[in-house]
Amino acid sequence: MTPIIARFLSNFIFLFHKKGNQTKCLPYLYPPHPLNFFTHKTPSIRSIDLHLSTTMASSTTPLLKDELDIVIPTIRNLDFLEMWRPFFQPYHLIIVQDGDPSKIIKVPEGFDYELYNRNDINRILGPKSSCISFKDSACRCFGYMVSKKKYIFTIDDDCFVAKDPSGNDINALEQHIKNLLSPSTPFFFNTLYDPYREGADFVRGYPFSLREGVSTAVSHGLWLNIPDYDAPTQLVKPRERNTRFVDAVMTIPKGTLFPMCGMNLAFDRELIGPAMYFGLMGDGQPIGRYDDMWAGWCIKVICDHLGLGVKTGLPYIWHSKASNPFVNLKKEYKGIYWQEELIPFFQGATLPKECTTVQSCYKELSKQVKAKLGKIDDYFNKLADAMVTWIEAWDELNPSAEITNGK
Amino acid sequence: MTPIIARFLSNFIFLFHKKGNQTKCLPYLYPPHPLNFFTHKTPSIRSIDLHLSTTMASSTTPLLKDELDIVIPTIRNLDFLEMWRPFFQPYHLIIVQDGDPSKIIKVPEGFDYELYNRNDINRILGPKSSCISFKDSACRCFGYMVSKKKYIFTIDDDCFVAKDPSGNDINALEQHIKNLLSPSTPFFFNTLYDPYREGADFVRGYPFSLREGVSTAVSHGLWLNIPDYDAPTQLVKPRERNTRFVDAVMTIPKGTLFPMCGMNLAFDRELIGPAMYFGLMGDGQPIGRYDDMWAGWCIKVICDHLGLGVKTGLPYIWHSKASNPFVNLKKEYKGIYWQEELIPFFQGATLPKECTTVQSCYKELSKQVKAKLGKIDDYFNKLADAMVTWIEAWDELNPSAEITNGK
Numbered sequence: 001m002t003p004i005i006a007r008f009l010s011n012f013i014f015l016f017h018k019k020g021n022q023t024k025c026l027p028y029l030y031p032p033h034p035l036n037f038f039t040h041k042t043p044s045i046r047s048i049d050l051h052l053s054t055t056m057a058s059s060t061t062p063l064l065k066d067e068l069d070i071v072i073p074t075i076r077n078l079d080f081l082e083m084w085r086p087f088f089q090p091y092h093l094i095i096v097q098d099g100d101p102s103k104i105i106k107v108p109e110g111f112d113y114e115l116y117n118r119n120d121i122n123r124i125l126g127p128k129s130s131c132i133s134f135k136d137s138a139c140r141c142f143g144y145m146v147s148k149k150k151y152i153f154t155i156d157d158d159c160f161v162a163k164d165p166s167g168n169d170i171n172a173l174e175q176h177i178k179n180l181l182s183p184s185t186p187f188f189f190n191t192l193y194d195p196y197r198e199g200a201d202f203v204r205g206y207p208f209s210l211r212e213g214v215s216t217a218v219s220h221g222l223w224l225n226i227p228d229y230d231a232p233t234q235l236v237k238p239r240e241r242n243t244r245f246v247d248a249v250m251t252i253p254k255g256t257l258f259p260m261c262g263m264n265l266a267f268d269r270e271l272i273g274p275a276m277y278f279g280l281m282g283d284g285q286p287i288g289r290y291d292d293m294w295a296g297w298c299i300k301v302i303c304d305h306l307g308l309g310v311k312t313g314l315p316y317i318w319h320s321k322a323s324n325p326f327v328n329l330k331k332e333y334k335g336i337y338w339q340e341e342l343i344p345f346f347q348g349a350t351l352p353k354e355c356t357t358v359q360s361c362y363k364e365l366s367k368q369v370k371a372k373l374g375k376i377d378d379y380f381n382k383l384a385d386a387m388v389t390w391i392e393a394w395d396e397l398n399p400s401a402e403i404t405n406g407k
Numbered sequence: 408m409t410p411i412i413a414r415f416l417s418n419f420i421f422l423f424h425k426k427g428n429q430t431k432c433l434p435y436l437y438p439p440h441p442l443n444f445f446t447h448k449t450p451s452i453r454s455i456d457l458h459l460s461t462t463m464a465s466s467t468t469p470l471l472k473d474e475l476d477i478v479i480p481t482i483r484n485l486d487f488l489e490m491w492r493p494f495f496q497p498y499h500l501i502i503v504q505d506g507d508p509s510k511i512i513k514v515p516e517g518f519d520y521e522l523y524n525r526n527d528i529n530r531i532l533g534p535k536s537s538c539i540s541f542k543d544s545a546c547r548c549f550g551y552m553v554s555k556k557k558y559i560f561t562i563d564d565d566c567f568v569a570k571d572p573s574g575n576d577i578n579a580l581e582q583h584i585k586n587l588l589s590p591s592t593p594f595f596f597n598t599l600y601d602p603y604r605e606g607a608d609f610v611r612g613y614p615f616s617l618r619e620g621v622s623t624a625v626s627h628g629l630w631l632n633i634p635d636y637d638a639p640t641q642l643v644k645p646r647e648r649n650t651r652f653v654d655a656v657m658t659i660p661k662g663t664l665f666p667m668c669g670m671n672l673a674f675d676r677e678l679i680g681p682a683m684y685f686g687l688m689g690d691g692q693p694i695g696r697y698d699d700m701w702a703g704w705c706i707k708v709i710c711d712h713l714g715l716g717v718k719t720g721l722p723y724i725w726h727s728k729a730s731n732p733f734v735n736l737k738k739e740y741k742g743i744y745w746q747e748e749l750i751p752f753f754q755g756a757t758l759p760k761e762c763t764t765v766q767s768c769y770k771e772l773s774k775q776v777k778a779k780l781g782k783i784d785d786y787f788n789k790l791a792d793a794m795v796t797w798i799e800a801w802d803e804l805n806p807s808a809e810i811t812n813g814k
Contacts, residue, residue: 188664191629201636204700206666207750229611237608
């Protein structure tokens with residue numbers, strides 16, 4: 001036996017890491033690289049886990065009650081909140097009213113909320129309000145900007161409480177919080193899905209140095225009933241409903257892009273907020289229904305660069321109503337065409353090492369958008385400018401975040 | 408409207424592609440890149456799909472009855488086959504007897520099989536038999552080599568029929584065949600999992616040019632009851648059982664490695680067979696229990712290079728018995744240590760364009776193993792040599808395959 005192996009075995013003491021009623025097997029004094037065996041650094045237990053166990057200790061206190069805002073874009077009365085009352089009422093809502101600002105949006109009694117219409121957006125942002133879309137649910141990102149909380153959950157007003165296979169109501173928000181407060185594993189695939197879930201772990205062959213995971217920035221939830229299809233698929237399969245409940249949460253691997261849907265989405269504002277820009281869509285713009293896709297491609301490239309995780313899977317919501325496929329086709333058709341060039345662009349995008357904050361990453365990405373996508377259509381030059389305006393507006397409304405990020 | 412957009416819309420006719428009782432939305436005359444709009448190539452409907460619909464037309468004929476071998480490594484009587492009789496009996500079995508060749512292995516009546524013990528392996532391969540492991544389930548790969556079929560399913564003899572959440576027996580083999588006969592999508596993540604499954608499709612934002620997918624080379628199934636944990640995790644969580652049935656199949660994205668378990672695995676021999684080498688393990692070797700992991704890393708790098716797909720998820724089998732964690736720790740400990748260098752090696756491995764066959768990819772990989780891993784331990788020099796011997800033996804037993812691959 002070589003001395004290095006002997007050393008390895010003597011170091012092979014495991015930390016019995018208690019998480020709820022679950023013991024996680026994490027290597028204690030196990031260094032990330034075998035050549036580091038002689039540097040005895042005790043790994044710190046993730047503060048995020050301590051947070052999780054502390055916060056989850058009392059089931060009566062809603063998780064992250066004072067650290068999360070729920071952002072809802074809407075053009076109608078928010079009757080859908082009635083069904084969500086047991087889960088949402090303890091939280092603060094930010095309602096972004098789209099369309100006619102003179103219309104009165106009724107919010108069911110008992111909810112704590114602030115509401116912004118177009119006049120408010122124009123007043124608060126001044127000329128910078130040009131970066132916020134109008135007559136498109138992309139306007140929701142204004143809510144991300146004005147929030148002062150660490151976490152955001154955003155949901156569409158045609159989304160209702162889904163039931164799990166046992167018939168129980170799914171608390172979508174609670175599941176998103178669990179996703180955000182437990183680490184992600186973007187560097188290696190775990191075949192039993194989220195290794196941090198109760199009853200699961202890392203399987204044989206999963207490198208021990210990667211078992212600490214990385215912070216989770218985004219939690220992408222799914223939809224039962226009406227699936228999130230594009231207009232062509234809606235036209236071809238008008239009666240298709242999603243009835244399959246897949247009981248899994250997983251990390252989307254580093255280097256892999258995904259179609260992020262904004263219908264049922266949560267994220268850590270401090271980690272990724274400034275990149276959660278939903279672009280220029282709707283009124284006066286050549287496309288719609290690509291707001292969340294654009295944000296998803298941008299955040300994924302930046303999360304990969306900064307070593308942050310993106311999870312998808314649970315929770316499900318019940319998506320009640322399919323939008324009109326003919327209207328959608330009109331909104332989408334340029335996007336369907338353009339995305340064939342956008343995907344290779346984002347797949348090939350790399351950010352320089354110097355970009356260490358979300359803001360600097362995002363500004364760099366806007367430059368690359370202008371340089372490489374501007375030739376497809378002048379729209380991308382405008383979008384690149386709007387990306388910069390968005391960051392300026394974000395930093396104006398979030399001056400402390402600017403300092404936190406070391407700028 | 409620009410002429411190119413007008414052209415696009417006129418081309419936007421969809422092929423109503425019938426698959427069983429399911430209609431798939433595939434773009435007809437939709438080229439992979441928008442700049443190719445003027446080259447009107449009609450995409451051929453995948454022969455693989457025609458095969459699928461033809462083969463599945465009659466539910467009384469077992470799928471791929473004459474095109475698939477079941478490979479089972481064992482040291483004991485194969486009583487476990489009784490439970491699998493309804494599903495396996497129509498197929499041919501290749502049994503690879505490990506350990507004492509004088510021992511008689513009893514196979515339940517009515518199964519069609521051939522059996523190879525160590526004496527047979529030595530006789531058939533001569534000096535090249537050195538590449539086949541002894542006293543380790545890695546010996547199973549000899550069965551892959553002697554098979555003359557297009558598909559292989561391999562299963563351990565402590566794996567039984569699992570039940571789905573409705574209490575029905577799961578026909579694991581049928582699900583593997585479905586996985587192998589439908590395409591994979593390694594270039595972009597689909598949030599509703601396998602888009603080719605009934606009741607699912609590609610979601611909004613999924614590029615149309617990628618919806619044809621690529622051929623699936625490997626189908627990796629999972630395990631209910633005893634999860635496939637390494638020795639340290641077994642020691643820490645002796646009572647953990649996998650009870651979560653995740654109703655999903657998904658493609659492991661390009662560029663992402665995974666821990667491939669050989670317990671419940673199927674693959675297309677013609678597409679990836681020569682890379683399915685389970686390495687040097689067990690008797691006379693410094694490690695064990697890394698046979699399938701090694702094969703998994705190699706096949707993933709080669710599938711990524713050749714544009715082939717790897718799926719994981721369904722089907723589940725019921726894994727009955729946890730192996731001894733103390734024995735496992737002894738087998739694994741060098742692997743646990745070495746894998747911290749192996750993973751970065753495989754993550755960084757690239758193959759030259761000239762490598763267009765699995766054999767040439769595998770030989771190139773063996774060179775890189777020798778050059779880059781030989782310094783960790785002399786074992787990797789031996790392993791690299793065994794990889795070459797394996798390919799030589801494969802080509803000797805499969806001369807037609809050599810021609811098929813254009814060598």
